[in-house]
Amino acid sequence: MTIIRTLRTFMTTGMLAMLVIWPVAALAGKDVESVRIWPAPDHTRLVLDIAGKVEHNVFSLSGPSRLVIDMKDVTLKADFSALDLSGSPIQRIRSAPRNGNDLRVVLDLKSEIKPRSFQLEPNQQYGHRLVVDLIDEGGLKVQKPAKPTVTDNANGKRDVIVVIDAGHGGEDPGAIGPRGTREKDVVLSMAKTLQRIIDGKPGFTAKLTRTGDYYIDLRSRTLLARKHNADLFVSVHADAFRTPQPRGASVFALSKRGATSESARWLAQSENRSDLIGGAGGVSLNGRDEMLAGVLLDLSMTASINSSLGIGSSILGKLGNVTKLHKRGVEQAAFVVLKSPDIPSLLVEAGFISNPQEERNLASSSYQRKLANAVFDGIYDYFSDTPPPGTLLAAQKSSRQGGNSVSQYRIRRGDTLSDLARENQISVNELMRFNGLNNDRVMVGQTIRIPAS
Incomplete structure (x- = not known):
């Protein structure tokens, strides 16, 4: 009985102590x-x-x-x-x-x-x-698209516009290496280096999504690319893994699955319908019925992904001369920052910052310059071969081909004007104007003229 009374006394005292202590802890700020x-x-x-x-x-x-x-x-x-x-x-x-x-x-x-x-x-x-x-609600709103940049001595021909996005920033440091190197600092430095290299090449102009240590949300980064009328969007990152062994550079394009979800988002949001698909002179979703708008958007996104894969492959080939490649082919994923329906978009992982050797490399300005040169070499090779219409590069390609600026094509079964426009890197409207067509219908056996892009 004595033991039981002692236990009861202990439990009662303990519970009272808890009742006294608990409110103090709850009020602790x-x-x-x-x-x-x-x-x-x-x-x-x-x-x-x-x-x-x-x-x-x-x-x-x-x-x-x-x-x-x-x-x-x-x-x-x-x-x-x-x-x-x-x-x-x-x-x-x-x-x-x-x-x-x-x-x-x-x-x-x-x-x-x-x-x-x-x-x-x-x-x-x-x-x-x-x-x-x-x-500031007016800070990143797109009013009128920026005027195409024109090279001084290019007879009015516009530049190829490359928008470079340094990932993370501000409160978001990105991945952090074993020595404390922050991804946001490495990629901003590399993006600025790439901008200087691109701006130094006639026929090219580069724009940055961020110029300092601050964060921009992912959708706004693609919005800036549209504001600058970009021909290419490149987002620069430095990869990380839970173990230090993985290393090597990678290039990503948007996956078809990501494109499908993005098409649905664009079609669901009325403000997107007035945006041009396919750049200046392209096709607008405004006023189109659901089925036609969906087809047009799917065509545009498919063309953008195909161009992205082509540019990405060209960049990977050059990066392989500078660093080890994590994967030899362009990978595809549903990254939000790549979901622009009418601008070829790539994400370049410059290396694994979680790997001690690559962390040291990525922190080096000379190594950053080698990577940036390789990225630009890949971009230059692709756009020299398939330049956007109206650019200095397109004029230079036409000159190299001896002024042969027009080819003829006979329409075959299954051909569409949008397919031919995409294959020849021009807009449907431009192809219609060049051939004096009132609509985009073509007939089997019809011959059309195609300007060199």
């Missing part, structure tokens, strides 16, 4: 340990490092413009005054405790923005984070 800011052309990202997930609320106030961030059971340990606010819409950051255990942060703004907030799980570099994006 989380600290805002540090803060970062990432200004970008279309948004500014404010990142709060917090020791765990946090209940929060974000809302805007006007007259003057302010953004309020309320966090529950949070204490401020970071120093907002140490932040460099230049290049951002933030004029000043204020903070104060609220309701005893909560924290209110107020951003005094220079202009109106659209706020967006979300939380990120820990990664290789950071712990739990609360992210607040201040979005």
Whole structure:
């Protein structure tokens, strides 16, 4: 009986202790340990490092413009005054405790923005984070397409436009090597090197999706390619694996499965219907019925994938002279960044940053230059052989062929004008104008003239 009474006393005392301790633990707040800011052309990202997930609320106030961030059971340990606010819409950051255990942060703004907030799980570099994006809605909107760039001494012939995308950026470091080399830094440096090489070649112009250490969402990267009227989109990355052994460069194009899902997305979103498919002078989905729009879009995406595979194969051939190849053929995957229906798009994995030797190579500016030269050599070979119409390269190819700029073709059973246009790297509209056709119907035995592309 004595043992039982002692046990009951222990259990009662222990339970009372738990009842006393539990509310204290529940009320224990989380600290805002540090803060970062990432200004970008279309948004500014404010990142709060917090020791765990946090209940929060974000809302805007006007007259003057302010953004309020309320966090529950949070204490401020970071120093907002140490932040460099230049290049951002933030004029000043204020903070104060609220309701005893909560924290209110107020951003005094220079202009109106659209706020967006979300939380990120820990990664290789950071712990739990609360992210607040201040979005300039006009920053990446496509108004009118950019005018084609014209080479100074090219008799008005336009350049081939290559848009280079440095993966990751800002709060997203990408993969991190054993020595701490960050993918986002390596690929930005390589992208800038590739841009300089491309811009140094007559008949070519390069544009970057990002020029600094900030993040652009994946859809906006392809939007920028469309804004620049790109002939090619190249996204540069550095691969990683859970073990250090894998190494070598890879090139990816969009898979058919990814194209199918993207076609459905485009057809479902009304704002996409007014976008041109096939570049300037191509086919618009606007006003088309569902079946015809689906066929046109499928043709365009198939042509883009085929061109991507051709350019990718050319690039792989050159990369093989500089580094080991992880796979000898162009791989295909449903990467979001490749899902442009009318622009050939490639993702180049420059190597495995998780491999110690390749990490050292990728961090070297001379090695980056070798890789960039190989990528451009592959691009140059492809576009010299199949140049887009109206470009300096097309004029040069025609000159090499002795001015033979027109060929004739007799229509056979199963031929369509869209197939012939795709095979000869010109638009259907251009082929119709060249032959004086009022529509895209052709008959077996009919002879049409095809300009050299």
